[in-house]
Amino acid sequence: METSSQPKRLGRRALLKAGVAASALAATGVLPSAAASLFQAGDEKRRVILVAFAGGVRSRETFGSPANIPTLRGLADGGVLAPRTRTANLGHYGTALSIFTGVSEARGIRENGRGPDPTLFEYLRRDAGMAASDVWISTSGGAQQTNYSASSHAKYGQKFGANVLDGDGIFNREFKALLASYGEVRPRDAGEAEGLDAMRKALGETGSEQAARVEKYILDELTRGTTDISGPGASDQKAIRVGRNLFTIFKPSFLGIVLQNADIAHGDYNGYVEVVRRNDAALGELWAAVQADAELAATTSIIVLPEFGRDRDLNSRRGLDHGDGSDDLRLVTTTFAGPAFKRGVELDSEIDAIDICPTVTSLFGTSAPFARGKRLSKVLA
Amino acid sequence: MDSSSALKLDARSLRAAFFDLDGRPPLAAERERWLGHELSELIGARLGDEAFWSAWLEEQLYYFFLINNFRPQSSRVLELPQLLAKGAIDAQDALWRIALSPSFDQRNPGADTFVTVVMEQLCGMVVQKNARELEIGKAGYDGRPGLFLGTRIGSQSDVVAAAIADKRFASHLIGREYERLMRGAPPKKELRGWISRFRKEPRELASIYAEWFASGAWAERLELRRPLSNRAWVKSVFVDLFDRVPEANEARRMRDALDGLSDPAPLRSLLVRLMMDGPDKEQLKLPAEGTIEDESGWIRSVFPLLLGREATAEEARVFVHTLRLKDCGPATIYLALLTSAAYQED
Numbered sequence: 001m002e003t004s005s006q007p008k009r010l011g012r013r014a015l016l017k018a019g020v021a022a023s024a025l026a027a028t029g030v031l032p033s034a035a036a037s038l039f040q041a042g043d044e045k046r047r048v049i050l051v052a053f054a055g056g057v058r059s060r061e062t063f064g065s066p067a068n069i070p071t072l073r074g075l076a077d078g079g080v081l082a083p084r085t086r087t088a089n090l091g092h093y094g095t096a097l098s099i100f101t102g103v104s105e106a107r108g109i110r111e112n113g114r115g116p117d118p119t120l121f122e123y124l125r126r127d128a129g130m131a132a133s134d135v136w137i138s139t140s141g142g143a144q145q146t147n148y149s150a151s152s153h154a155k156y157g158q159k160f161g162a163n164v165l166d167g168d169g170i171f172n173r174e175f176k177a178l179l180a181s182y183g184e185v186r187p188r189d190a191g192e193a194e195g196l197d198a199m200r201k202a203l204g205e206t207g208s209e210q211a212a213r214v215e216k217y218i219l220d221e222l223t224r225g226t227t228d229i230s231g232p233g234a235s236d237q238k239a240i241r242v243g244r245n246l247f248t249i250f251k252p253s254f255l256g257i258v259l260q261n262a263d264i265a266h267g268d269y270n271g272y273v274e275v276v277r278r279n280d281a282a283l284g285e286l287w288a289a290v291q292a293d294a295e296l297a298a299t300t301s302i303i304v305l306p307e308f309g310r311d312r313d314l315n316s317r318r319g320l321d322h323g324d325g326s327d328d329l330r331l332v333t334t335t336f337a338g339p340a341f342k343r344g345v346e347l348d349s350e351i352d353a354i355d356i357c358p359t360v361t362s363l364f365g366t367s368a369p370f371a372r373g374k375r376l377s378k379v380l381a
Numbered sequence: 382m383d384s385s386s387a388l389k390l391d392a393r394s395l396r397a398a399f400f401d402l403d404g405r406p407p408l409a410a411e412r413e414r415w416l417g418h419e420l421s422e423l424i425g426a427r428l429g430d431e432a433f434w435s436a437w438l439e440e441q442l443y444y445f446f447l448i449n450n451f452r453p454q455s456s457r458v459l460e461l462p463q464l465l466a467k468g469a470i471d472a473q474d475a476l477w478r479i480a481l482s483p484s485f486d487q488r489n490p491g492a493d494t495f496v497t498v499v500m501e502q503l504c505g506m507v508v509q510k511n512a513r514e515l516e517i518g519k520a521g522y523d524g525r526p527g528l529f530l531g532t533r534i535g536s537q538s539d540v541v542a543a544a545i546a547d548k549r550f551a552s553h554l555i556g557r558e559y560e561r562l563m564r565g566a567p568p569k570k571e572l573r574g575w576i577s578r579f580r581k582e583p584r585e586l587a588s589i590y591a592e593w594f595a596s597g598a599w600a601e602r603l604e605l606r607r608p609l610s611n612r613a614w615v616k617s618v619f620v621d622l623f624d625r626v627p628e629a630n631e632a633r634r635m636r637d638a639l640d641g642l643s644d645p646a647p648l649r650s651l652l653v654r655l656m657m658d659g660p661d662k663e664q665l666k667l668p669a670e671g672t673i674e675d676e677s678g679w680i681r682s683v684f685p686l687l688l689g690r691e692a693t694a695e696e697a698r699v700f701v702h703t704l705r706l707k708d709c710g711p712a713t714i715y716l717a718l719l720t721s722a723a724y725q726e727d
Contacts, residue, residue, distance in 0.1 A: 195717075
């Protein structure tokens with residue numbers, strides 16, 4: 001099966017199209033000119049970053065207050081804005097999962113289990129033939145979110161799952177101190193390494209290059225300062241930063257980022273707005289890192305959307321819950337940017353959050369057969 | 382179902398029983414105490430032990446995702462294992478205390494989330510199919526009176542009380558506990574009996590557990606290996622390397638980090654190597670290099686100890702050969718086994 005992640009020769013028409021898109025992006029500053037020239041040179045590998053700007057974020061505090069979100073505003077100006085994206089209020093976990101499965105998932109808020117419907121990671125791995133190292137998710141919500149990795153579907157499942165890494169769980173001062181207390185990993189003597197290999201072979205196991213890379217990444221990341229991020233919204237900051245580092249180091253085809261700290265809004269409206277601002281700024285750093293790498297800049301597109309919004313009115317604690325069924329809750333804004341998408345378009349019509357999954361799989365030359373959403377051809381370049 | 386109460390404990394069943402009861406493998410003294418004894422004897426002893434109820438509480442806190450920063454710190458929750466072991470409180474009241482803890486409130490902020498989680502986690506309800514009850518519960522949470530799950534409510538604590546009084550609470554608790562311990566759906570006829578007993582007397586839960594372990598269902602569960610949870614893995618490594626249960630704090634830091642990965646294998650492998658090479662190296666419960674007289678016998682004893690099974694002839698041959706190599710020793714054998722895929726299952 002040919003997939004769009006495999007380099008291939010571009011036809012004249014595709015080259016012209018790519019060149020026009022890249023030049024236009026370069027003109028807006030969203031895409032640097034060096035990257036644009038690389039894009040013109042015919043590298044058609046695609047990469048997608050899908051950010052679930054989750055925790056419950058209303059459009060009022062994002063595109064209704066552009067000063068809060070200069071990054072998203074800039075991406076939208078150079079891409080597609082869908083201000084009427086319909087979502088379902090099925091709890092943070094189930095609704096965020098819906099973005100990845102293309103099916104409205106009625107999952108328990110504190111349910112610690114995989115969903116029944118295949119995720120787009122599984123479609124990319126099984127049907128588009130991507131390697132495990134090519135599909136990553138960086139999360140902010142702890143143990144429950146590792147369930148995003150894969151479904152319990154018999155045809156798909158864990159063997160086609162994504163690598164999920166929860167930044168706050170690993171890159172924190174306590175764990176760093178624990179590892180430091182153990183000292184350095186001792187290099188194995190040649191004879192010992194040989195013995196270990198022989199025993200692993202006898203046990204029917206083979207060495208995993210991927211596991212070694214992940215281990216190295218974790219050790220490196222612990223020294224990069226991610227562990228020192230603290231304060232309100234720290235776990236979202238870590239999720240974005242870990243995503244940024246994963247993306248620039250491993251250069252995977254797909255990166256998902258799932259945020260959560262906006263849910264502080266239940267009891268702290270101002271804290272919620274601050275989380276929105278900080279997350280937008282962190283996304284700006286992520287996007288700048290992508291643009292600083294010519295290969296990534298030329299091939300990476302990004303989609304950002306909350307899983308749902310929040311209530312129209314403040315609660316008795318001067319916070320914002322999510323359960324009133326209002327349009328503030330059910331309609332959110334999606335931003336599409338990068339070479340895979342049109343430029344400078346604002347959609348009047350409604351789209352659905354469950355359309356994201358089949359749209360992403362289509363970018364990689366495959367489909368999402370169990371998704372209920374539809375491919376959004378109107379946003380594609 | 383055939384009974385398993387007369388089952389004599391071997392390395393495999395003893396290790397599995399300790400994982401199910403205490404969330405860890407047995408310590409050396411416990412192995413010595415229980416190997417060859419009947420399962421029913423072990424079950425009877427452990428169900429009255431605080432360690433069993435500590436593991437039980439840990440499972441319940443995970444079930445409610447009251448972990449990391451949301452882990453309850455109040456004495457009313459922390460004293461539960463002690464009270465449960467003494468029979469001074471029952472499991473129903475214990476869950477009530479957990480749901481009324483400040484941590485539960487902070488974990489589930491706002492009326493919508495709180496009432497939804499109470500309905501889902503305590504009663505196993507699908508809120509999307511019970512939207513009216515959700516709205517009544519939310520109003521009650523905010524102090525407005527109403528009839529929620531058949532009980533008059535007018536406060537946040539009333540919401541929890543109503544859920545626990547609902548008949549679905551008992552059926553959901555017994556069902557999920559059976560699936561956790563026996564790894565399969567409970568048989569319908571017996572399930573009704575267990576629910577009825579629990580509703581009449583919640584203190585019956587321990588004897589219901591004992592009944593499950595004595596049934597053929599647990600013998601069947603022995604055939605079903607399942608990936609070790611990170612919390613069980615951390616305890617397991619400490620027990621198998623140092624013959625001690627980790628302090629709560631050292632276990633938590635490792636477990637939280639491992640919980641952050643969908644595939645914790647690379648980090649588990651790294652942790653084992655660090656623990657074996659680190660400052661506690663001298664505390665490893667391993668024979669000193671060159672002191673093993675019967676190498677083949679030692680290798681054959683280590684497999685059941687760590688993997689709960691015998692070594693195959695080929696495994697024994699390769700491991701004995703490796704043990705004799707210049708740069709290798711007992712620690713090399715342990716490293717291979719503790720980082721193997723088989724060790725990651727219970």
